[in-house]
Amino acid sequence: MATKSVKQIVDFCQEIYADLDFTRARQWKEAEPGRKVIGYMPVYVPREIIHAAGMLPLGILGGGADMEVIHGDAYYQSYICRIPRSTIDLAITGKLDFVDGMLFPSICDVIRNLTGIWQLMFKEKYVRYFDTPQNFRDEIGGRFYAHELGELRADLEELAGRKISDAQLNRSIAVYNENREWVNRVYDYRSATPWKAPAFEVYLLMRAGMVLPPEEHSALLRDYLAAAEAEDRPLRDNCRVVMTGSFCEQPPLNLIKSIELAGCYIVDDDFMLVNRWLLEEVPTDGDPLANLCRAFLHHSAETAAKYEADMEKKGSYLLGLIEKRGAEGVIFAAPSFCDPALLDQPMIVRRVAERNIPYITMQYAENSGQMQPIREQAGTFADSIKLWSAS
Amino acid sequence: MRTFIGIDLGSTTTKAVLMDENREILGRGITNSRSNYDVAAAVTKQEAKIAARFTLFKQQLGTAGGVEALLEDLERSFRLEQFLTELKQLEETCDGYLDQPRFKENKAALREALAPIFRAIEAEAPQIYARGAERKSDFFRDLAGARFMNIAGKVAKESDISFETLLNIYDKSIIDVESLVPADEEVGRQMLKGLARALQDASDVAISETEARAALTRVLAIELEETYVVGTGYGRIRLPFPKEHIRSEILCHGLGAHMMFPETRTVLDIGGQDTKGIQVDENGIVTNFQMNDRCAAGCGRYLGYIADEMNIGLHELGPMAMKATRALRINSTCTVFAGAELRDRLSLGEDRAEILAGLHRSIILRAMSILSRAGGVHDQFTFTGGVAKNQAAVRELRKLVQENYGDVTINISAASIYTGALGGASFAHRAVN
Amino acid sequence: MSQDVVKSPSQLKQKEMIRRNYDKITSGEVKVSSTFVPGNLNELLMCFDIANNLPEINAIQNGMRKKSGEMIVEAERSGHSEDVCTYVKADIGMMARGNIAPNGKPMPDPDLLLLSYTGCFTFMKWFELLREEYRCPTVMLHVPYAADGRPTQNMRDYIVKQLKEEVIPTLEQVSGIKFDIDRLxxxxxxxxxxxxxxxxxxxxxxxxxxxxxxxxxxxxxxxxxxxxxxxxxxxxxxxxxxxxxxxxxxxxxxxxxxxxxxxxxxxxxxxxxxxxxxxxxxxxxxxxxxxxxxxxxxxxxxxxxxxxxxxxxxxxxxxxxxxxxxxxxxxxxxxxxxxxxxxxxxxxxxxxxxxxxxxxxxxxxxxxxxxxxxxxxxxxxxxxxxxxxxxxxxxxxxxxxxxxxxxxxxxxxxxxxxxxxxxxxxxxxxxxxxx
Structure with missing residues (x-):
């Protein structure tokens, strides 16, 4: 087997990233009759169940930096973030016509209401608001959630025209366990040698996971690790930062590049959290839904869309990442008008500040065009961290 | 005769349209809105009447040889007369201010300084209105102001009087002069004087001086009865009319567009302060409308801001953007951020024309959103407002309408600035008939 | 409701009710729970003699008295985004300005934050933010969104279970009063x-x-x-x-x-x-x-x-x-x-x-x-x-x-x-x- 170069892999991912027609997902669907594609939005859906139904989970993350939104603004006021308007624009211009169903996770009221827009506008499609519990006790939130998962399973069975067996679910759980493992390895690798795995490359790799079947994505990640290791890249005098707040509407790729070029290695982030939402391996035997349920309740990442019942634990996920990655600072990068990120931010900032961890805050939209202020801000931040650590 | 008048009070200019009983447009008038809406409304109404008298005069003269040229000469001569009258008023007003305590001490010197300024402007005046001469503005304030500044600067240099003092006197006086509304008699006198002047220069006119004079006298004798006046526009709440004479600008725009292009179903108006998407039915009745939200993103003001940012005239933007063969993507329709993005792009060495093309595209994209919000574009589509004069904006609009709604007839009238006033006049007509 | 028209008996009655409630809240003699208007559990709070304080209503009161503007600016100055809900910012700004109730008396710190998370995402963050300040017991009632038009039995069961096992025990603990379903x-x-x-x-x-x-x-x-x-x-x-x-x-x-x-x-x-x-x-x-x-x-x-x-x-x-x-x-x-x-x-x-x-x-x-x-x-x-x-x-x-x-x-x-x-x-x- 000829090994692929980093460039080949990244170009491949870049193509997937830039393709708003989702050609790869269309090809997957057309390859065999009866295949179905289920779209989902951030932050988390149990892709294992979709996969077990023989369907392709397709992550929809808005229209990106280059899409001209023409009709989307007719659906949203100017004070609402950009991701729903570009998503609706994708839908009404036919770019999602091959998608058989949509899952809208409970991240905020805007995405919640997008469920209703879909119900009103695309009546022939399967639509589900995927609610996750904010109570994390097994017998309360757990029971509710297990039931919700059961409903999702039943819905998808109906859509697929066949039952989803526990064995199939357990196999899919294993596939995603493996995928998460490779994802985590890439993150670990980047943290250990950030000059060998630039943030924008890792970002593109993770984006590919929104479109590719998980098995293919895992192989891609494996190839990348081998290719990156083989490549000789110069170490730069950058500081190490964790980027947080970008869990839903995505920053433009140029923003990620700009931050790194300005002197900050991004050693962890919360982009596409669905890839890493479950923090531990999910058991592949026993009751698969109960296992997914427990994983969600007790071993899932923290983000602003999730209630933290224990105030003392608020922010612990981020603080844990900072420690684990040896990060020297935090960049709070939130989309404009993002209720979860912006409302949560003061609380997390407080915890970071209390620990004397340097941080900056910035706001973006998926189509932000100006990078000069970002470069300046990140550059100054990098310099100040270096001065800080030197003193 | 019975006439129906619509007045559209805009934030920068006030427009009037006057129509007769048969809904024929007899005259249009425009003036700067000043800070006094009452005066602006009265002045523009008088301007529309003046235009109406020209129309009536033309009808009187018929199609005899040389009439076209004579009418043109008359118009210029009349404007010159108007200018001279206002100049005289300005001089008298300036003189009046010299009695104020802060100028009184220097009265003689000031008078001595002012006199040559006015004489010079007076002497230049015929050139301003000479055949083929280009005027930067039709408003007295702009024309007289520019010359006053210029000459006062020179006068100040040669005397002990400071330029600021002269400017101060001018500033006070021009406001007073602008608040004067010319009386009908005054207008009649100016027209007759103008005719005399025009006839002096005329050659090959198939109508005798006496005939022409008689015809004009007949026209001036016609009473233009203000049967019904409807006001609209940005400042319409302060229009000097009772409430039932006021119509929303949305409705006036819809009806005005219908009057100009009866097959109109969708209207886009991009003005300085707002952008409107309007749907009308076959009778010109508004069935749906949307406006831009609170912020002025993507309105005409956006282009003004860009022009300021680039230190060029607003009217130069379009032609410059037309030079580009592609448009760079500009993401900010926010007037504040667009300036920053513009500077950012220029500093990166990107092509100025392409950036400008991108800026025009972004304003039109914003308009497309408002149209989409208002129910889309239906055939025929009429584009009005100041931005409709901008070729680069029109080019992008045509492209985007074609891409999104297919083949649609796009109407742009040269008189599109009068759309709201025309709708108002039609409402005035409907109110009575 | 109006200064121009003579108040009707119902208007006088309402005015009196509001006044008494604010007096009760600010008296210091009763336990106070903050909670939200949508999905508020007033009858349940009454079972525990807990007074009900609604920060949305406070924000409205401050809005109508033209005080909210400066409160919002105050909150923005302390790091809250211009983009987010102004009820939250008015509330936080009010706190920063001494937390004075509409009756002019200082608002006591709540004994409980009853986070009825119903129909509004911001509620959740709002009380997380308040919890940071008050450090008082906080209990969440998660009401699932009726996304398909009608609530399911699963949603209903989930809420009842939360009431029984989270909300009521917390209310008992805060008030020291045993829950009496007949009172409810x-x-x-x-x-x-x-x-x-x-x-x-x-x-x-x-x-x-x-x-x-x-x-x-x-x-x-x-x-x-x-x-x-x-x-x-x-x-x-x-x-x-x-x-x-x-x-x-x-x-x-x-x-x-x-x-x-x-x-x-x-x-x-x-x-x-x-x-x-x-x-x-x-x-x-x-x-x-x-x-x-x-x-x-x-x-x-x-x-x-x-x-x-x-x-x-x-x-x-x-x-x-x-x-x-x-x-x-x-x-x-x-x-x-x-x-x-x-x-x-x-x-x-x-x-x-x-x-x-x-x-x-x-x-x-x-x-x-x-x-x-x-x-x-x-x-x-x-x-x-x-x-x-x-x-x-x-x-x-x-x-x-x-x-x-x-x-x-x-x-x-x-x-x-x-x-x-x-x-x-x-x-x-x-x-x-x-x-």
Whole structure:
């Protein structure tokens, strides 16, 4: 087997990233009759169940930096973030016509209401608001959630025209366990040698996971690790930062590049959290839904869309990442008008500040065009961290 | 005769349209809105009447040889007369201010300084209105102001009087002069004087001086009865009319567009302060409308801001953007951020024309959103407002309408600035008939 | 409700109720729980003698007294984004300024934050933020979103279980009072009585002229049932008085009450979607009544509970289940198709001229999707709709000229259509779709 170069892999991912027609997902669907594609939005859906139904989970993350939104603004006021308007624009211009169903996770009221827009506008499609519990006790939130998962399973069975067996679910759980493992390895690798795995490359790799079947994505990640290791890249005098707040509407790729070029290695982030939402391996035997349920309740990442019942634990996920990655600072990068990120931010900032961890805050939209202020801000931040650590 | 008048009070200019009983447009008038809406409304109404008298005069003269040229000469001569009258008023007003305590001490010197300024402007005046001469503005304030500044600067240099003092006197006086509304008699006198002047220069006119004079006298004798006046526009709440004479600008725009292009179903108006998407039915009745939200993103003001940012005239933007063969993507329709993005792009060495093309595209994209919000574009589509004069904006609009709604007839009238006033006049007509 | 008109018995009664409640909260003699209007568990709190303090209402009070602007700026200065809900920022700003209650006395720190997470994402973050300041017990009641139009048994069970195992134990702990379900039943019985009169009141707006305004007037009429009085004798008494007053208006053939007296002529009947603006409430209202526009139904008067649409009443026979159904059914917890159906039915049943949407910058729960709702209601009713944009308590987002301009255009459009015999809304233009 000829090994692929980093460039080949990244170009491949870049193509997937830039393709708003989702050609790869269309090809997957057309390859065999009866295949179905289920779209989902951030932050988390149990892709294992979709996969077990023989369907392709397709992550929809808005229209990106280059899409001209023409009709989307007719659906949203100017004070609402950009991701729903570009998503609706994708839908009404036919770019999602091959998608058989949509899952809208409970991240905020805007995405919640997008469920209703879909119900009103695309009546022939399967639509589900995927609610996750904010109570994390097994017998309360757990029971509710297990039931919700059961409903999702039943819905998808109906859509697929066949039952989803526990064995199939357990196999899919294993596939995603493996995928998460490779994802985590890439993150670990980047943290250990950030000059060998630039943030924008890792970002593109993770984006590919929104479109590719998980098995293919895992192989891609494996190839990348081998290719990156083989490549000789110069170490730069950058500081190490964790980027947080970008869990839903995505920053433009140029923003990620700009931050790194300005002197900050991004050693962890919360982009596409669905890839890493479950923090531990999910058991592949026993009751698969109960296992997914427990994983969600007790071993899932923290983000602003999730209630933290224990105030003392608020922010612990981020603080844990900072420690684990040896990060020297935090960049709070939130989309404009993002209720979860912006409302949560003061609380997390407080915890970071209390620990004397340097941080900056910035706001973006998926189509932000100006990078000069970002470069300046990140550059100054990098310099100040270096001065800080030197003193 | 019975006439129906619509007045559209805009934030920068006030427009009037006057129509007769048969809904024929007899005259249009425009003036700067000043800070006094009452005066602006009265002045523009008088301007529309003046235009109406020209129309009536033309009808009187018929199609005899040389009439076209004579009418043109008359118009210029009349404007010159108007200018001279206002100049005289300005001089008298300036003189009046010299009695104020802060100028009184220097009265003689000031008078001595002012006199040559006015004489010079007076002497230049015929050139301003000479055949083929280009005027930067039709408003007295702009024309007289520019010359006053210029000459006062020179006068100040040669005397002990400071330029600021002269400017101060001018500033006070021009406001007073602008608040004067010319009386009908005054207008009649100016027209007759103008005719005399025009006839002096005329050659090959198939109508005798006496005939022409008689015809004009007949026209001036016609009473233009203000049967019904409807006001609209940005400042319409302060229009000097009772409430039932006021119509929303949305409705006036819809009806005005219908009057100009009866097959109109969708209207886009991009003005300085707002952008409107309007749907009308076959009778010109508004069935749906949307406006831009609170912020002025993507309105005409956006282009003004860009022009300021680039230190060029607003009217130069379009032609410059037309030079580009592609448009760079500009993401900010926010007037504040667009300036920053513009500077950012220029500093990166990107092509100025392409950036400008991108800026025009972004304003039109914003308009497309408002149209989409208002129910889309239906055939025929009429584009009005100041931005409709901008070729680069029109080019992008045509492209985007074609891409999104297919083949649609796009109407742009040269008189599109009068759309709201025309709708108002039609409402005035409907109110009575 | 007005300084220009003599207050009616119901108005005096309400004023007195509010005053007493603030006095109770600020007395220091009772335990106080902060909680939210939608999905508020007032009857349950009463079982534990806990006073109910509603930060949204405080924000509204501060908005109407023109104090919210500086409070919001205060919160923004301390790191809160300009983009987020101004209720939250007004509340945080109020705290920073000494937390003075509308009665002029300092607000005591709450003994409990009862986070009824119902129909609004921001609620969750709001009380997480307050918890940082007060460091008091906080209990979350997660009410799932009724995304498919009707609540499922699973959702109901989940809420009841939370009530039993999270909320009630916490309330017992904070108050030291043992839960008595019969006491709850008694309060719920009283709630239902007041709710009957409330629904009667709402439906009187079907009359022509409508004796009430169901938006600007409506916010006052809804006050007791939405806040700290549901389940009390006071609320029953208030609605009894109100009913008598409305009956009298009907008898006299009077139109809606306005701050400047009775509306002389009812020219336009509107259904309104979305909360009002509070900082310019009176000016906003005036733009309607001076044009002869009365609001015959509004979704905002369903924000603290929907009682007319599907006949919900608090049910003493199934106390906890009924609280669960109440929470699940509040307006903002309902999906968009249901909201469209409610509004369209209102337009038709109340013979309105159309739907007006007041889109609120702060409130995505209401606002996200309203433009689609507007088109759907237009399609269903054939009546024209209009769209205006303001904010709750941030004076920076109320542009009077802009709002007035749109309202006048809308009223005149209705006029014009009436005269032309009414032409329906334009059909949506076809868009070039990807083939």
């Amino acid at each position: 039943r008694e309060y719920l019985r009283k709630s239902a009585r007041a709710e009957d009169d409330l629904v009667w009141m709402l439906e009187q707006a079907k009359r022509k002229p409508s004796p009430i305004d169901c938006y600007f007037g409506g916010v006052y009429y809804m006050g007791p049932i939405f806040t700290a009085f549901r389940g009390t004798d006071d609320a029953i008494e208030y609605y009894r008085l109100l009913r008598a007053e409305i009956e009298q208006r009907i008898e006299q053939g009077l139109g809606a009450m306005t701050p400047e007296g009775d509306m002389p002529e009812e020219k336009y009947r509107l259904v309104v979607e979305g909360p009002p603006n509070w900082t310019s409430f009176r000016d906003f209202w005036k733009m309607f009544y001076e044009e002869g526009a009365v609001v015959v139904a509004s979704s905002y008067t369903k924000v603290g509970g929907v009682y007319d649409y599907d006949g919900f009443r608090h049910d003493p026979e199934h106390p906890l289940e009924s609280l669960a159904d109440y929470c699940l059914g509040v307006y903002t917890n309902r999906n968009l198709p249901t909201r469209v159906d409610m509004l369209a039915r209102n337009v038709i049943e109340y013979e309105a001229d159309g739907l007006l949407i007041n889109s609120i910058k702060s409130c995505n729960s209401f606002s996200a999707g309203q433009l689609v709702m507007m088109r759907e209601v237009e399609k269903l009713t054939g009546k024209p709709a209009a769209f205006i944009e303001t904010d709750l308590v941030d004076p920076r987002y109320f542009s009077a000229a802009n709002v007035k301009n749109r309202l006048e255009s809308y009223f005149q459009m209705i006029d014009q259509k009436r005269r032309a015999g009414g032409s329906g809304p334009a059909a949506p233009a076809t868009m070039n779709k990807r083939s």
